[in-house]
Amino acid sequence: MIRYAVVCHKxxxxxxxxxxxxxxxxxxxxxxxxxxxxxxxxxxxxxxxPAISTKTRNKGSKAPVATSTSEIAHNQTNTHVATQSAAxxxxxxMLDLMRKVRKEVEAKADYVGPRFADEARKIHHEEAPSRGxxxxxxxxxxxxxxxxxxxxxxxxxxxxxxx
Numbered sequence: 714m715i716r717y718a719v720v721c722h723k724x725x726x727x728x729x730x731x732x733x734x735x736x737x738x739x740x741x742x743x744x745x746x747x748x749x750x751x752x753x754x755x756x757x758x759x760x761x762x763p764a765i766s767t768k769t770r771n772k773g774s775k776a777p778v779a780t781s782t783s784e785i786a787h788n789q790t791n792t793h794v795a796t797q798s799a800a801x802x803x804x805x806x807m808l809d810l811m812r813k814v815r816k817e818v819e820a821k822a823d824y825v826g827p828r829f830a831d832e833a834r835k836i837h838h839e840e841a842p843s844r845g846x847x848x849x850x851x852x853x854x855x856x857x858x859x860x861x862x863x864x865x866x867x868x869x870x871x872x873x874x875x876x
Contacts, residue, residue, distance in 0.1 A: 720756065721750075723751055732859060808871070811869035827849050829847070830858060834858070836865065855867075
């Protein structure tokens with residue numbers, strides 16, 4: 714996964730997580746990335762400091778993930794840890810929207826916990842009933858699911874998840 718600092722044409726900066734540099738380029742070209750402040754789709758990569766990833770830091774890290782058989786945007790997978798200052802920087806209305814998304818998925822999908830990757834594959838291969846599911850998956854599992862054509866996306870990580 715690649716985290717980019719993104720800037721809209723009005724100068725609003727925000728972060729985005731993408732499967733690859735090509736994934737960012739394709740989504741930007743199709744207008745699928747929007748500024749959270751002004752909804753502009755005229756975006757570009759901002760200046761960033763490189764982040765060094767170690768195997769021990771990412772090993773076993775899990776992110777909540779959801780899937781369904783309907784078309785789902787799979788442009789982001791996040792495993793970031795929010796700090797209080799980072800959470801404070803997120804506008805209240807954006808947090809409300811993130812909470813609504815989580816609540817909607819949790820109300821309409823089945824929780825499968827750590828069996829997420831296996832269950833998503835079964836649904837994809839029609840070995841299990843078609844339905845929305847959510848649970849936990851490692852970054853490696855999510856990458857493998859995407860390579861196999863199984864669409865999934867992360868649920869929003871909320872400040873209260875870290876308490």
